[in-house]
Structures are given as C-alpha cells and as structure tokens.
Amino acid sequence: MTGRILQNNNGLYSVETADGVAEFRARGGVKRTKLYCGDFAIIEDGVIVGVEERKNLLIRPSVANIDLIVAVISPIPKPDFLMLDKLIINCRNLYIDLAIVINKSDLHDSSLVEYVKSNYADAVDYILETTALDGKVEEIKNIIKGKTVCLAGQSAVGKSSIINALMESNVTLTGELSKKIERGKNTTVSSRLYKLAGGYVMDTPGFGLLDAHGVTCEDLKLFYADYCGCEYVNCNHIDEPGCEVRSRAEKGLVSKDRYERYKIIYSELKTKGDKYEKR
Numbered sequence: 001m002t003g004r005i006l007q008n009n010n011g012l013y014s015v016e017t018a019d020g021v022a023e024f025r026a027r028g029g030v031k032r033t034k035l036y037c038g039d040f041a042i043i044e045d046g047v048i049v050g051v052e053e054r055k056n057l058l059i060r061p062s063v064a065n066i067d068l069i070v071a072v073i074s075p076i077p078k079p080d081f082l083m084l085d086k087l088i089i090n091c092r093n094l095y096i097d098l099a100i101v102i103n104k105s106d107l108h109d110s111s112l113v114e115y116v117k118s119n120y121a122d123a124v125d126y127i128l129e130t131t132a133l134d135g136k137v138e139e140i141k142n143i144i145k146g147k148t149v150c151l152a153g154q155s156a157v158g159k160s161s162i163i164n165a166l167m168e169s170n171v172t173l174t175g176e177l178s179k180k181i182e183r184g185k186n187t188t189v190s191s192r193l194y195k196l197a198g199g200y201v202m203d204t205p206g207f208g209l210l211d212a213h214g215v216t217c218e219d220l221k222l223f224y225a226d227y228c229g230c231e232y233v234n235c236n237h238i239d240e241p242g243c244e245v246r247s248r249a250e251k252g253l254v255s256k257d258r259y260e261r262y263k264i265i266y267s268e269l270k271t272k273g274d275k276y277e278k279r
Contacts, residue, residue: 002052004200005039006193013048015041016195024048037191037202038064038148056094058150059213061204063191067147068097070140071124074104074157075112081119082261087152088123089212089223089265099126099143103158106131119255122226132161141166146198150191155205163203166196217269224262226254238266 003017012023013035026035026048035041040052055065069091073079084100091098100120102113117127128139140162151159164170193200212220221227221237230237230244237245237259249259 001043002040003043004193005035005037005041007037007191008035013041015043015048016193017043036062036064037193038066038150038200040065056096058090058094058096060211061150061152061191063150063202063204065148066096066150066202067199068099068125068144068149070099070101070144070149070151070162072101072103072151072153072157072159072162073116074102075107076104077154077156079112080154081257082264083154084120085258085261085265086212088120089215089220092223093213093215098124099128099140100124101140101162102127102129103132103162105129105136106134119258123224130162132158132165135165135168137162137165141197144197144199144201148193148200148202150202150204152204159203163194163201166201167194212265212269215269217266217273220262220266220269227262236266238263 001017001019003015003022006014006016006021008014009023011031012025014021015024024041024043024047026041030048030050035048035051036054036057039054041048042050042052057064058066058069069087071084071087073084088098090096100116102116105113113127113129120127126143128143130137130140144166151162153159191202191204193202215223218236221235227237227245231242232240235243235245237243240246245254245259248254249256
C-alpha cells in the first residue's frame, strides 16, 4: 500500500494511509536515500520500502510534493529579504506557486507592506497580510484549499501561530522572540503535515540560511520576470555596458535593493560554479 508521510520522528515515520495514520520504519537502503515530509511512501509487510516519484523536492526546507509555498515574514525579527529572494528562485525553478504573508500586521506601519509590494508584486503569486494571534487568516484559507502547502521562513515570524489559527486549534507550539538579539527560538524541530481544507498544510523549522539549488549564475536572470527588455539577450545584468536593467535600477524604475541582492546571489552562484570547475 501507499501513504503520505506526515512526519519523521527520529526514523519512525507517521504515515497517512487509507486505513488511517500509523507509524512505520524504513528499510535500511531507503533510509540512506532519505525520506521527506510530503513523500508518498510505498509500504510492504509493515515497512517503508520506497517512495513514489516526487513532483518536486525542496532541500531547505526539506519537503516534497508541494503545490504552494507560503513565505512568512514579520516586522520582528527583521525580514531577511536575501533569503526570501533565494526561496523565490527555488520555487520558480521547481514550478511551485509562492505567496508572501506579512504576519503581525498589528506591529508595523504600511511601509513594510509597501516595500514588499514594490519588490515582489511581479515575482510572487500572492501578497497577503495577517495577524495570526487574532485569528485573522481568512485570506490564507482562500488560497490553500485543496493544496499541499508549506509555510517557510525565519524562526518566530509566526508560522506555528498561523497553522494554529488555520486549524482553529493549538496543534503546534509557538515560540518566543529573544529580546537580546531579536531572533526567534525554534520551537518546530521537524516538518509536519496537517490535514486541512481538502489538502495539507505543513509547518517547518525556521531557518536563516538558504542556497539557490540547481541554478547557475547564467540562468539567474530567467527567474526575474521584471528584468526582461534588456538590449542584450544574453546579458547577466551585472557589469555589461549598456545594460538596461542596471540603468533602470539606478533610476529607481525597478527595486534597487532587490537588484543589489540579485548581484549578491549571482556572485555566490558564480563562485560555486568556479569551485565545481576546479574539481
């Protein structure tokens, strides 16, 4: 039989099958190839012996077969927009829809919303505001029906609170914010799928580092739809003379901040590529 992996509890996998939710261990060879939350496990004689072909797989957060990523940010802790840019690239590379949710809307003025919209209106599918602790998550409910959805973002941005509000029950722990360094304490230690609205919603551990997987520096421009229209078809928008994108960024016609982050990602990917070539 087959079933959906809901959670990995130190090698004991919670799997939803037609008979309900049960726990299974995996055959040794399967463990070495890794199983991910969201995988469809193949079970024989009470043991996981393999997984069905994945629609997609994200490495960080480590999740499989996702329809929509909900990237959660908040005014505190300070948003890491470089990480958000990389998450967008990974989603687009895997054809996963993406929403940005600005949580804790009671703690910020309109400037954060305006900044997010000016940077990402053309880059993501949805930009929403919410206050999860007040249960104001109706807009999120409307976009996740019937989908497998993964919440991603830094610790303490409110992912667990959003899931509790969506489930209308305290199914996950919520963390505190460290006053000393304004960085969240990670209360979610492993990814977990919850059944909701004809689909699934997944809580993931907060993370502070992210790479753009499976993308080269030459491909990077393909993931920035608002960077089209440059005079040179193969322009990487870095230091090429006459680059229209660089000119538009200098004039404020596209977000200068996001363009600067684009250059950082390009440099990281180029360095990674150079290392691979030297090997």
